[in-house]
Each structure stands twice: as C-alpha cells, then as structure tokens.
Ligand SMILES: Cc1ncc(C[n+]2csc(CCOP(=O)(O)OP(=O)(O)O)c2C)c(N)n1
Ligand code: SF4
Ligand code: SF4
C-alpha cells in the first residue's frame with residue numbers, strides 16, 4: 001500500500017481555500033489553527049496515515065502550495 | 079510550492095492575484111503539467127487579454143504578451159506570423175473572448191491559424207466585480223442585471239465550431255486529468271484549437287449567481303453540472319436541464335494558415351524568378 | 357552623391373518601398389480610403405520577401421497584430437485613415453506601454469466620423485499625439501511629398517527601433533495620392549537602426565531596466581528570456597503592483613523620447629529666412645506655401661515658410677528659432693486651427709497675432725490664396 005511520508009504546505013502562498021480537505025477522498029486534512037503568510041487559516045495534515053498519495057489535493061490546489069511526498073519504496077518494512 | 083511550480087512559475091510574481099479557491103490557479107497547474115509532459119516550454123509564446131483569467135499565463139515562466147481587453151487573439155496572430163514554429167496559446171475570459179473580442183475569435187477560427195485559445199468561462203465579468211457576460215444564464219441577477227438577465231447565452235464552443243475551428247473541447251476545473259490531455263492534444267494540433275474551461279469564481283459567480291461564496295460549493299457545482307457528452311445532438315437535452323456538456327467535441331485536419339502562407343510565398347517567388355509575379 | 361534610382365510613384369507607394377527597404381516584414385491592415393494602396397501594394401510585395409501581409413478583421417486587430425509581430429521579433433507596420441485611426445487609439449497606448457517598435461501611417465481624410473473619404477484634411481493633428489489615454493509620448497512625422505513619404509518611412513522605422521515606440525507618419529490624402537518622382541537610394545546608401553537585444557544570461561536580465569539612453573533592451577519572444585510583457589503599469593521586472601517603480605516607468609517612457617528630441621526633431625525654412633512675413637505649415641500644405649513664397653518673391657514680397665516636419669513632440673525651440681524676427685505669422689493648415697494653437701503657445705509676443713489661414717472640407721489651398729490672404733487680412 002502506498003503511503004505519504006509527509007505533505008508540505010507552502011505557507012508563503014496558501015490562501016486557506018480548503019479545497020484540499022474537500023477533495024481528499026481519505027480525510028487527511030482538518031482546518032488548522034495556523035495562519036499562512038497571507039494571513040489565511042491553513043489546512044492541517046491531521047491523518048497522514050490515511051493518505052494514499054493519489055495526488056488529487058496537489059493537482060487541484062489553486063495556488064500550487066501542496067507537495068505530497070510519498071514514502072520511499074520498502075521503507076515500511078524497515 | 080509543489081515541484082511543478084518550482085520548475086515553471088515566475089517566483090518573483092507570486093502569490094497569484096486570484097482569490098482563495100479560484101479556478102484560474104488550477105488552470106495554471108493543469109497547463110503546466112501538459113507543457114511539462116510535452117517538454118515544449120521553450121517553444122511557447124502566450125498572449126492574454128484583460129480579466130482575472132488573463133493573468134493565468136503571467137505567472138508561468140514563459141514569453142507572454144498581455145494586451146488589451148478582448149485583443150489577445152490578434153496579438154497571438156502577430157506573434158505566430160513572425161515565427162510559425164512557435165506554440166502560441168491565448169488565455170482569455172468569457173467576456174474577453176465572447177463580448178469585446180468576439181469578432182477576433184470568429185476570424186482566427188475561420189483562418190485555421192495554428193494556435194490555441196483557452197477561454198476560461200466563469201459565467202461572469204469577474205475582474206470588474208460581477209457584471210453580466212455573454213455566457214451568463216438567462217434570468218441571472220448580476221450587478222448590471224439587477225432584475226434578471228434577459229439575454230440568451232452565447233455558447234463559445236458552438237461559435238468556434240461554426241466559425242471553422244478545427245479542434246474544440248470543453249472541460250471544467252473539476253476535470254484536471256482530461257484537461258491536461260486536451261491541452262496536450264491542442265498543443266500538438268496543427269490548426270486553430272478552442273478549449274473552453276468552466277471555472278469556479280466563488281467570489282462573483284458563487285456569491286451572486288449560485289448562492290454561495292464557498293470554494294467547495296462552487297467546485298461541487300461544476301462537478302454536478304458538467305456532463306460528459308460529445309455528441310452534439312444530445313446537447314440540447316443536457317442544456318435544457320441547466321447542465322453543461324463537456325468533452326472533446328471536434329478534431330479535424332484542415333489546411334493550416336501559416337503552412338498555406340509558406341506555400342503561397344514559395345509559389346509566388348518561383349513565378350517571379352521565371353518573370354511573372356503571380 | 358548617393359547611388360540609387362528614380363521612379364515615379366504614388367506617395368503611398370513610396371511608403372511601401374521604404375518600409376520594405378527598412379526591413380518591414382509584417383503588415384496588418386484594413387482597407388480604408390485614402391490609405392488602401394499601402395495595404396494593396398504590401399499584399400503584393402511582402403510574399404516576395406517572405407513577409408506576411410494580413411488584412412485583419414478591423415483596425416484594432418491590425419495594430420494589435422503589429423504589436424504582436426513586433427514582440428515576435430519583426431519590424432511591422434500598419435496604415436489607415438481617420439475612422440480606422442480612431443479604432444487604433446487604444447492599441448497605440450498598448451504599443452507605448454509594452455514598448456513595441458512599430459510604424460503607423462495615417463493618411464488623413466476629412467472628419468469627423470466617416471467624414472469625407474476621398475478628400476484631404478489635417479484634422480488629426482492632436483489625435484495623433486493625444487488620442488490614447490494617460491500620460492505618454494510618441495513621435496509624429498509629417499511628409500509633404502512622395503519623396504518625404506519615402507524618407508519619413510525610413511526615419512520612422514529607425515526611430516521606432518531606437519526608442520522602442522510607435523512612430524506615426526501623419527500624411528494626408530494629397531501626399532498619399534500624389535504621383536511624382538522619388539529617389540530611392542540603394543540599400544547600402546542608407547542607415548538602418550535595429551532594436552538592441554539583451555545578451556546577458558536570462559537570470560541577470562531585468563526586462564524594463566533602461567540603458568543609458570532611457571530605453572531597455574528588447575528580449576523578443578523565444579530568444580530565451582521568457583519575458584513577461586504586460587500592458588498594466590509595471591515595475592522593472594515587468595510585474596504589477598510596485599507603485600513607485602510604476603511611476604518611474606511612466607516618467608521614463610515619456611522622457612526617453614523628449615530628452616532626446618535633438619536626435620530627430622526637424623523644422624525646415626523655405627524662402628527668405630529673414631523675411632518679416634512667415635507662413636507656418638505642415639504636411640501637404642507646405643507645397644502650396646512654397647509656391648506662394650516663390651510667387652511672392654516675383655512680386656517683390658519677402659516671405660519665409662516654416663515647415664514643421666516633426667510635429668510631435670512639438671519642437672518648440674526649433675520653431676522659435678525658425679520664426680525669430682518674424683513680424684507677421686500666418687499658420688496655414690487644413691483644419692480649424694490646431695497647429696495655430698501650438699504656435700500661439702510657443703511664440704508669446706503680445707505684439708504678434710498668430711493668424712490662421714484655414715481650409716477645410718477637402719479644399720486644398722491654392723498658392724494665390726496665400727498671397728490674397730496676406731493682402732486682405734492686412
Ligand atoms: C476596453 C476595456 N473595457 C473595459 C475594461 C474593464 N474590464 C476589465 S476586465 C473586464 C471583464 C473581464 O471579464 P472576463 O473576460 O470574463 O474575465 P474574468 O475576470 O471573468 O476572468 C472588463 C470589462 C477594460 N479593461 N478595457
Ligand atoms: S494525496 Fe490524495 S489521499 Fe493524500 S492527502 Fe492528497 S488528496 Fe488526500
Ligand atoms: S474574482 Fe473570481 S475569477 Fe477573479 S480571482 Fe476572484 S475568484 Fe477568481
């Protein structure tokens with residue numbers, strides 16, 4: 001099973017539209033409490049273990065701020 | 079910034095001027111993905127008019143000429159004319175393309191000049207604050223149709239087909255995968271391609287026409303209303319229900335304008351060398 | 357003596373001849389009397405030199421396509437007349453704002469609106485300078501003969517490339533349609549100016565940073581600079597939003613021209629340079645004024661005719677010098693007093709009234725009428 005090592009949110013440009021949370025089929029995101037440099041409340045990666053690295057959030061993000069970094073192959077077994 | 083952005087965006091121009099959740103940024107990303115897949119960034123020359131959607135190309139690190147409201151298409155023709163090996167793409171809004179620039183669309187399509195027009199349809203004049211556009215549904219209340227829009231919609235794809243475009247597609251920002259595929263097809267199509275993208279504008283269209291300014295609501299609206307239907311004979315039925323047909327509607331091969339120009343120049347020069355000038 | 361050949365041709369034809377020599381390879385146009393011959397001849401000639409002449413859907417498209425071609429890396433031009441010139445005004449501002457070298461010919465006809473399509477006029481004098489919105493400057497040249505249609509077209513291309521601006525040739529129906537001898541120098545006898553392009557690596561290049569002469573280098577498209585060229589107020593890197601740099605940029609696009617007027621401003625004097633009586637003219641009216649000067653001389657009347665060749669930016673100091681010592685100044689023009697206003701602004705001597713000899717309605721002034729005017733209005 002694919003998994004994400006981490007999801008990077010570029011806080012310089014996030015506008016807190018929360019489309020990532022809406023689009024994610026695996027309920028990875030919550031609305032967070034932290035503000036971006038543009039002063040919007042950012043999404044919070046609450047359940048990274050759910051992520052299937054489908055890439056939908058990254059592909060849909062209107063400000064291109066999300067990077068989903070997959071676990072390297074075989075890492076789970078280590 | 080995701081890797082695609084790192085690779086292709088103009089860092090000193092960020093952030094995008096688009097509102098939170100605007101579809102225009104999604105189009106930036108889908109287009110860049112297509113360009114990356116084809117590896118054609120150095121061949122690109124973009125033009126744009128005026129409007130929110132006209133800024134789409136400005137953030138991409140490529141040559142772009144952003145001109146006047148409605149005039150992106152003639153600018154593209156001038157650029158193409160001087161070097162036909164370029165891949166010329168125009169980003170334009172529904173108002174930019176169908177109202178003030180409508181005439182240019184007709185004539186570029188009928189010439190079948192090799193270029194791609196990407197018309198971003200948010201069903202409104204967004205940049206100026208939510209006025210009626212030729213693409214706004216009948217009955218809609220906008221800032222300039224406070225008692226409801228009396229005018230019927232102009233359908234960009236049908237116009238492009240009628241005018242002689244040789245590739246016509248419509249997708250929405252809720253279809254990034256299909257959109258990327260269509261962009262790639264258009265970039266390789268030898269002739270005039272017209273791609274309409276239904277895009278969410280939560281701030282104007284959402285608030286005034288659809289009843290909610292939430293990006294999620296507006297995104298879902300597109301998912302619910304855009305129906306894949308590539309058979310034109312079925313469009314009327316879909317449209318009667320207030321829905322929007324999407325798909326790759328048309329792709330045909332026809333003589334391309336710049337290739338014909340090159341042929342004519344050759345013919346004329348040879349004739350002149352022989353003594354005539356025709 | 358320059359080498360070349362002499363050919364009898366229309367003013368409009370001379371314009372095409374010069375444009376092709378200057379390297380113009382794109383023409384975007386729309387038919388309109390009395391400028392149509394330029395489009396027609398271009399459509400015959402450009403294919404022979406691998407250029408492209410496009411009849412666009414209107415004059416807006418014509419000039420915008422020219423701006424596109426200019427950024428595409430080609431010398432480009434258009435020609436039109438009154439109503440078409442009106443349609444081009446927004447795009448003239450565009451060419452100014454994106455600093456696209458190009459040439460626009462306005463073969464003037466009677467106005468307003470559709471006016472008199474086959475008649476001559478000079479009513480676009482101010483429109484040529486002030487027709488677009490906002491603060492800007494550009495260069496306007498006024499030919500009076502077919503030869504000057506040729507010479508000014510070469511000069512217009514050179515100035516447009518030197519300053520990266522639209523240069524307007526403000527001709528009129530008489531000059532466009534006159535058929536007379538034109539000396540066409542061989543190409544190697546002429547000087548052609550080309551836009552300066554950057555050579556530094558893309559990362560070091562700042563798109564709207566001016567060189568010492570006030571003009572930035574032009575990174576034409578697909579030459580590796582990935583240029584952002586927007587019509588909005590912009591900062592040095594081409595982006596919107598930096599108000600201070602945007603203001604400086606607007607000042608620069610004006611001063612890059614007006615600080616260097618000595619390079620191109622031209623005022624000629626015909627006749628007796630010391631004469632107390634002076635005509636002031638531009639464009640085709642210069643021709644009749646010259647004849648009037650000659651006729652006056654035969655009658656023992658000393659007259660000078662001051663011909664303003666570069667009407668914009670208005671060459672105040674050259675006009676003042678050309679009119680020094682004149683006691684009687686008569687501005688002759690085919691409008692209701694446009695050049696007159698400029699002369700009134702430049703010559704501020706209470707004892708001198710700037711008189712107006714005006715002809716409109718497509719009636720070209722006859723030399724005798726100049727002399728009659730001098731007598732009757734005394
Ligand atoms: C000649 C001219 N008229 C009017 C305007 C004002 N204006 C700017 S954007 C715009 C409408 C843009 O609407 P659309 O093309 O749909 O783009 P959107 O903002 O919706 O993406 C208008 C009318 C202008 N800039 N220029
Ligand atoms: S990659 Fe897919 S599963 Fe993972 S967070 Fe994004 S949308 Fe959810
Ligand atoms: S007004 Fe609408 S179209 Fe314009 S940036 Fe905002 S959301 Fe996007």
Ligand SMILES: [Mg+2]
Pocket residue numbers: 129171172173198199200201202203204211
């Ligand atoms: Mg719109």
